[in-house]
Amino acid sequence: MRTIFAKKDDIQRKWYLVDARDAVLGRLAVKIADRLHGKNKPIYTPNVDTGDFIIVINAEKVKFTGRKLDQKMYYSHSGYPGGLKSENARHRLARCPEKIMTDAVWGMLPKGRLGRAMIKKLKVYKGSAHPHEAQKPEILTV
Numbered sequence: 001m002r003t004i005f006a007k008k009d010d011i012q013r014k015w016y017l018v019d020a021r022d023a024v025l026g027r028l029a030v031k032i033a034d035r036l037h038g039k040n041k042p043i044y045t046p047n048v049d050t051g052d053f054i055i056v057i058n059a060e061k062v063k064f065t066g067r068k069l070d071q072k073m074y075y076s077h078s079g080y081p082g083g084l085k086s087e088n089a090r091h092r093l094a095r096c097p098e099k100i101m102t103d104a105v106w107g108m109l110p111k112g113r114l115g116r117a118m119i120k121k122l123k124v125y126k127g128s129a130h131p132h133e134a135q136k137p138e139i140l141t142v
Contacts, residue, residue, distance in 0.1 A: 006045040011038075013121075015053045015137035017130075021061040023142065025104055028062065031142045033108035036118045049117045054140075055132050056124045060097040064089060074103070098124040 016035060020028060034040060038050030064072070072089040092100055101124045109115040123132065 004043065006043040006048045006050050008048075010043060011048075011050050013052050015055065015132065015135040016140040017055045017057065017137040018140050018142060019058055019128075020056050020101065021058040022063055024065055025062050025100065028142055029101070029104035029108055032056065032122065033105050035140070036105070036109065036121055047114065049114060051118055051121060053121045053135070053137075054123070055130050055137055056101055056122070057128050057130055058126075059101045059124050060093065060126050062093075062097065062101065069093070074100075097126055 018028070018032065032054050035054055036051040038044050038048075038052070041050055044050055069090045070088055074087050074089070074092050076085050077083050078085075087095075089100070102119070102122060105122055106115070106119050109118050123130065
């Protein structure tokens with residue numbers, strides 16, 4: 001038997017809809033990252049983007065366990081001296097909940113060209129409305 005490696009022509013991508021309401025951030029991010037990577041498919045190849053498109057709605061209603069809402073910090077640096085900015089999870093969730101979900105999933109994907117191609121298939125929205133009805137997404141329960 002020969003090992004089958006996925007080619008770009010062999011990949012069939014589906015669209016999935018995930019509701020983040022009352023879901024724990026890390027546990028949800030793991031399942032989304034696996035779908036984006038394509039690990040649920042039999043044609044999974046580590047060096048090829050075989051994953052599906054994921055639409056996440058209600059990102060502002062995601063849950064944190066323990067005291068992470070107040071203690072977890074997000075950092076960014078402008079590159080200039082004294083340019084370090086920090087923000088806790090409660091403030092970032094109020095300001096831009098889409099960024100919290102995207103950052104959590106990005107941390108679980110490979111870095112480089114392949115990971116950047118995978119993260120582009122993740123669409124995160126604040127409310128329950130999204131502009132991807134034409135793709136007829138399947139509801140994914142996590």
